[in-house]
Amino acid sequence: MFSHVMVGSNDTDRSKSFYDALFGSVGGKPGFKDEKGRVAYRHNGSVFMISNPINGEPACHANGGTIGFAMNNPEQVHAWHEAGVKAGGTACEDPPGIRENAFGKLYLAYLRDPDGNKLCALHRVQA
Numbered sequence: 260m261f262s263h264v265m266v267g268s269n270d271t272d273r274s275k276s277f278y279d280a281l282f283g284s285v286g287g288k289p290g291f292k293d294e295k296g297r298v299a300y301r302h303n304g305s306v307f308m309i310s311n312p313i314n315g316e317p318a319c320h321a322n323g324g325t326i327g328f329a330m331n332n333p334e335q336v337h338a339w340h341e342a343g344v345k346a347g348g349t350a351c352e353d354p355p356g357i358r359e360n361a362f363g364k365l366y367l368a369y370l371r372d373p374d375g376n377k378l379c380a381l382h383r384v385q386a
Contacts, residue, residue, distance in 0.1 A: 263306035264326055266376045267318030271298055274309045277346045277373050282307075284342030285335045320375035327379040333366045339380040340368035347373045357384065 268274040275298045279289045282300055290298040290309070298309040307326075312318050330336045333355075340355050348370040355368035364384040371377055 261305065263308060265297075265308040265310055266320075266326070266372070266374065267312045268309045268374050269311070269318045270373070271296055271309055271311060273347070273373055274298065277343070277348060278307070278309065280346035281339060281343045281348070281370075281378075284338040285330065318374055320371070320377065325369075325377045325379050327381050330366075330380050330382040333382055336366050336368045336380045336382050340370060343370040343372075343378070348378075351377065355380075 266274075271292070275290050275292070278298070278300060282302070283289065287300060287302050290300045292298050296311060300307045328339070330339060336355055340350070344350055350369070351371050352367075352369035356366065358365050358367050364386070366382040366384055368380045369377065370379075
């Protein structure tokens, strides 16, 4: 359904360090900068990007927005969460663990990146 997700940043070098650590914790490769200074990560056909806002205004996070990343198992969820906190992210919501809701049994962890964007690592627990 999605081709890519892009978040704004006021410091793309800081954001690259954060996301390199976050994605590296689950086997992802470091991001690369293009000629416009945008940082891109490619994994399993998806693209995640970081950019200074094109309009020159300061970047801000989406109130109510969350970007979810699929994980293969609960161990990846924990590695992702720990790497994100160590790299300057902030834990938010409940601690990593199982939540049950209308979407089924999910193993989740939440972080805010250094610019305040809300992120989620999600593993769907098989019944």
